[in-house]
Amino acid sequence: MGEFFGSIYCWFEDFFGLELAEYMWGASSPLSQNNSFIGIGFTMFGISLAVVLIYYYAVNHPRLTNWWGWLIFLGANAVVNFIVGWQWVLKDNYDNKMVGIDPSTNLQVPLNIGESEILCFGVSNMILSILAFIIFSFIFKWWSSNCSRAPF
Template identity: 70%
Template sequence: MSEFFGSIYCWLEDFFGIELAEYLWGESSPEQLSNMFIGIGLTMLVISLIVAVCYYYIINHPRLNNWWGWLIFLGINAVINFVVGWQWVLKDYYAGLMVKKDAATQKMVDLPIYSDDILAFGVTNMLDAIIAFIIFSYIIKWWSTNCSRAPF
């Protein structure tokens, strides 16, 4: 499971930085030894599925049975997942957990991870959530009474 989520996030690791990717894998900091991609990835999938189910089965209004109605829910999903991915990692950044032991001085020093890298990870989470929402739309739209033809 960890390899799956790590691979779908690390297709853009150059965008959010190798150092942050190693931290999220649990490889670079003694403060964080578990793979964070699992929790973030599962949360992203659950949120995307919930938003898709809300669109196709809970809201399910005939007025939204078009491309712009579907696009509104895609945007809601994207914004929620951007905030979740960004804040999840930013919490560790502000808590001072992104550190490593310097080999020369044996002191703990900050990893070269910046707030821009964390913001870029939020964008990566958002892009993955958009893809997940599109996939969930293809899977579950067929049984909707009013929105089965949206967006395609």
């Protein structure tokens, strides 16, 4: 699953930076040897699926059976996933896990990853969650009693 999520997130590696992508793969830091894309990807899919199921089956209100009702839940999903992706990576930055080994001195040096790259990763997670929300909507909308026609 790490290869799956990593390849999806790396569609945006030019946006959030190659160095952050290598860190997320677990390749550039001795303090983080695991693939971080797995946890973030499963969390993003889980949140998107939960919001879709809440919209189509828990809320399932006739007033929300149009495009703007669906768009409200899409926006909520996007905001939550932006915050999750941004804070997940920012926590590693604040915990000083984003370090590499200088080959000439064998000392730990901080990776060249700034807060703007971390913010861009949150935006990337948000965009992927919007895509996941749309896909999950087309899968699960058919069995909803009121909202089966939303968004189209």
